[in-house]
Amino acid sequence: MAESLGASPDTTTLQCPRARPRLVHVTTVPLSLWFLRGQAGFMRHNGFDVHAVSSPGPELRRFGRTEQVQVHAVPMSRRISPSADVVALRRLARLFADLRPAIVHAHTPKAGLLAMIAARLTRVPVRIYHVHGMPMSTAAGLRRLVMWGADVLAARLADRVLWVSGSGLAEAERLGTIRPGAGRVLRHGSINGVDTAERFDPSARRAEGAAIRSELGVPPEDVVIGFVGRVVRDKGIVELARAWTTLRQEFPHVRLLLVGAEEDGDPVPGAVITALRDDPRVHFAGHSTTPESYYSAMQIVALPSHREGFGLAALEGSAMGLPVVATRVPGLTDAVVDGVTGTLVPAGDSGELAAALRVYVVDPGLRGEHGAAGRARARRDFVPQDMWNALEAEYRALLAGLHPDQSSTMNRGGAT
Numbered sequence: 001m002a003e004s005l006g007a008s009p010d011t012t013t014l015q016c017p018r019a020r021p022r023l024v025h026v027t028t029v030p031l032s033l034w035f036l037r038g039q040a041g042f043m044r045h046n047g048f049d050v051h052a053v054s055s056p057g058p059e060l061r062r063f064g065r066t067e068q069v070q071v072h073a074v075p076m077s078r079r080i081s082p083s084a085d086v087v088a089l090r091r092l093a094r095l096f097a098d099l100r101p102a103i104v105h106a107h108t109p110k111a112g113l114l115a116m117i118a119a120r121l122t123r124v125p126v127r128i129y130h131v132h133g134m135p136m137s138t139a140a141g142l143r144r145l146v147m148w149g150a151d152v153l154a155a156r157l158a159d160r161v162l163w164v165s166g167s168g169l170a171e172a173e174r175l176g177t178i179r180p181g182a183g184r185v186l187r188h189g190s191i192n193g194v195d196t197a198e199r200f201d202p203s204a205r206r207a208e209g210a211a212i213r214s215e216l217g218v219p220p221e222d223v224v225i226g227f228v229g230r231v232v233r234d235k236g237i238v239e240l241a242r243a244w245t246t247l248r249q250e251f252p253h254v255r256l257l258l259v260g261a262e263e264d265g266d267p268v269p270g271a272v273i274t275a276l277r278d279d280p281r282v283h284f285a286g287h288s289t290t291p292e293s294y295y296s297a298m299q300i301v302a303l304p305s306h307r308e309g310f311g312l313a314a315l316e317g318s319a320m321g322l323p324v325v326a327t328r329v330p331g332l333t334d335a336v337v338d339g340v341t342g343t344l345v346p347a348g349d350s351g352e353l354a355a356a357l358r359v360y361v362v363d364p365g366l367r368g369e370h371g372a373a374g375r376a377r378a379r380r381d382f383v384p385q386d387m388w389n390a391l392e393a394e395y396r397a398l399l400a401g402l403h404p405d406q407s408s409t410m411n412r413g414g415a416t
Contacts (some may be wrong), residue, residue: 020049020416022100026092026115027052028076029107030059035107035132035191035312040067042388048395051099053092054111072191077400078110078265085114092118103395106154107132107191107205107302113150116157126398129158129185133309135330138234142192151177160398164310165189167330188312189334193348193384196375200292200319209296214285218255218297223361226257228313229305230293230415231273231284232266236327237305241272242350243304243357244299248281251361260295261287295320299367300360306347311335314342315382318374323367325356341374 015019023043027033033040033052044050044067054060055100056073064071072095076088092381096104096118103126106115112129119127144215151172155161161183166309169185172178187193194200219222229235237258244256258276262268285294291313295301301317301324308314308331314324315335323340326332343359345352360367 020047021395022049022099023103023105023395024051024053024096024101026104026106026111027054027109028078030054030057030063032108032111032132033060033063033223037066037192038267038384039192039194039380039388039391040069042385043395044069045393046392047222047237048285053095053115069413076110076114078108080143089114089118093121096124102126102399103128105130105232107180109135109147109150109154113154116154118155121382126395127158127162128160128162128394128398129154129169130162130164130191131155131309132164133168133307134175134177135234135307135329136177137171137175137307142373144412148175148177149208153312155179156180160184160394163193165331165334167333168309171330184394186394187387188381190312190315190382190387193382193387194312194315194378195384196319196382198367200295200316200378202296202321202375205292205296205320208293209298212293212297216255216257218283218299219253222253222255223251223300224255224257224355225302225361226259226294226317226355227299227302228257228259228294228316229303230266231258231260231262231268233268234266234355235307236262236306236347237268237348239301239304239348239353241268241276243302244282245277246350246354247357247361248279250358253360254281255300256282257285257294259285259288259291285363291316292320295322298322299364301342302353302357303327304345304347304353305329308332308335315378318342318371319378319382321371321375323360323370324374325353325360332361337377340369341377343370 033192040050050069052069053074055076060071074091078082092114101124104115104119105122105128106128116127116129123282136144139147155178163183163185166185169183173180223391301322303314303326305327311332314326317324318341326336327347328344329347336342343356345356
């Protein structure tokens with residue numbers, strides 16, 4: 001059975017009036033829930049009884065406390081694991097049968113597949129699969145075929161498929177994981193917008209950036225190229241390392257700052273990591289729950305990913321007034337306006353990556369111009385409240401479209 005964890009010591013505060021539709025978010029790992037930061041609390045405030053389901057861990061409990069929603073631990077593997085996946089599917093189905101949600105909103109490929117199957121089996125009235133990206137796009141062979149089939153099945157079982165970017169949705173249609181016209185992108189894309197008013201406000205983070213630079217031993221005059229994300233091959237770390245080898249020889253006043261955790265699932269070759277760690281001008285910060293502080297220590301953001309759903313780090317960098325050098329792949333073409341908020345280069349091309357970074361290193365005026373344009377765009381098009389309002393309207397429309405037989409049996413309460 002799933003382990004249910006209260007959002008606060010007094011879980012009675014979570015017992016909602018029976019008029020509140022129950023909304024259940026599902027992700028494979030707890031860290032992915034933080035893409036919904038602020039959104040879950042907004043929906044709770046606006047009349048939904050919000051629950052979150054993910055693999056167990058301290059981040060799951062912390063998310064529940066922060067958003068004041070009830071959380072449930074269901075172990076799920078990010079990798080293909082038939083035996084473990086069957087167990088997770090059974091646990092999800094039992095949980096949904098107990099909770100009787102009005103809406104199941106699933107994110108990430110594995111959670112999307114398992115939650116859509118479990119929700120269909122337990123006759124959840126509204127099923128939403130929110131696609132953050134397609135790992136299959138860089139997979140090969142049998143693994144690619146299995147991932148393709150899983151995405152197709154999840155999409156077919158959903159009442160609504162939401163995508164985080166228009167270019168990603170177009171690629172999914174091209175690859176056949178979703179029927180043309182069957183998916184939607186809310187507003188200008190992304191999963192949750194970006195908080196430019198408080199969290200990603202460069203003027204409010206200057207002292208934090210200065211403190212980080214001082215702690216790392218970076219002189220004030222040095223230019224810091226920053227990367228934020230998982231330190232894995234798919235994020236283009238190999239190409240970034242090659243580009244860095246070129247740039248460090250040309251510019252003794254340039255540094256490289258990597259913010260993110262290394263993962264075993266798609267590891268960067270050991271020799272590449274070793275070379276970077278042995279370089280005194282390369283700084284590894286590890287995983288951070290406050291990337292905004294690290295952006296304030298940078299002058300340029302590099303995101304040379306092989307694939308992205310949208311490219312949250314690119315949007316965050318823009319919100320912090322930084323130019324972004326990224327790859328011309330679906331998702332990132334939505335996050336970066338080439339020649340306006342940054343520069344797009346071909347994926348896998350370390351030479352073009354180095355050339356684009358070089359331009360920003362030598363031209364502080366262009367850095368300022370593109371950074372300012374990026375922040376203005378983030379403030380205009382990616383306001384979190386606008387995204388939340390659009391998503392709430394989607395929920396309400398889907399609920400209103402229920403067949404009378406479904407709506408009469410739908411659990412509207414916080415307690416069963």
